Amino acid sequence: MGCFGFLKVMMFVFNGIIFLAGAAILGVGIWVKVDSGSILNFLGKIEDAPAELTQVLNVGYLLIAIGALLLVIGFLGCCGAIRESRCMLLMFFIIVLVVFIAEVAGAVVILVFRPLADKLFVKIGKAAVQNIRKDxxxxxxxxxxxxxxxxxxxxxxxxxxxxxxxxxxxxxxxxxxxxxxxxxxxxxxxxxxxxxxxxxxxxxxIKQLIDDNTVVIVAVALGIAALEICAMAVSMILYCKIKSSRG
Incomplete structure (x- = not known):
């Protein structure tokens, strides 16, 4: 197996994992939306809840969107590598690049607006306690x-x-x-x-659990970013090799 064949196999395996992960996330998102006993539905029933909570309640739709996006990415990556389709590889590269940029922007927003998140949790806490004492x-x-x-x-x-x-x-x-x-x-x-x-x-x-696993969370985030960069690099290498072999 030459270098080109090895890259095709790695591209197929990597995007196969992405495809399966997307299917799992999509399933979780659908479950969150249809499960009447989920914590999100509970939060939606809290009286006098802060207006910002409505954004949190959309996490089910967010998971569905992320899962669907990963399915598309995995499909394009797998088929683009196996079929040697330059169009699919280019679309794969563009989508992953957009996702990568969005992740970087999201990380910056989280760091900048962290104090606002703390205030939101205080408001949610007051509303949750009122709900407990009432119901x-x-x-x-x-x-x-x-x-x-x-x-x-x-x-x-x-x-x-x-x-x-x-x-x-x-x-x-x-x-x-x-x-x-x-x-x-x-x-x-x-x-x-x-x-x-x-x-x-x-x-x-929950807060303590997140704090105790901050290093793990950061490591996973960096690992995902590194995989995305590698995936973009491999897709472009395959794109160029396919072009040169057909030229």
């Missing part, structure tokens, strides 16, 4: 969603157990916290007055 223990959908979230993440409330104070559950159960706040206890979860410290809230836990 937890009364609305089956809200109660079930929070129970599932707390059990999965092993957390309690948005910030901490005090978020449940005044909620229908708290009032109806003799001022007790939900059992998810005190894992391992056979008896009902005591109140703060009993001197029992519950596990941390879901938001601090």
């Amino acid at each position: 937890y223990g009364k609305n089956p959908d809200i109660t079930g969603l929070w129970n599932t979230t707390m059990t999965t993440l092993q957390c309690c409330g948005f910030y901490n157990a005090s978020d449940f104070m005044g909620s229908p559950y708290y009032v109806d159960h003799g001022q007790l916290y939900p059992p998810q706040c005190c894992p391992g206890l056979s008896s009902p979860c005591p109140t703060a007055a009993d001197g029992v410290t519950s596990i941390s809230g879901c938001f601090p836990k």
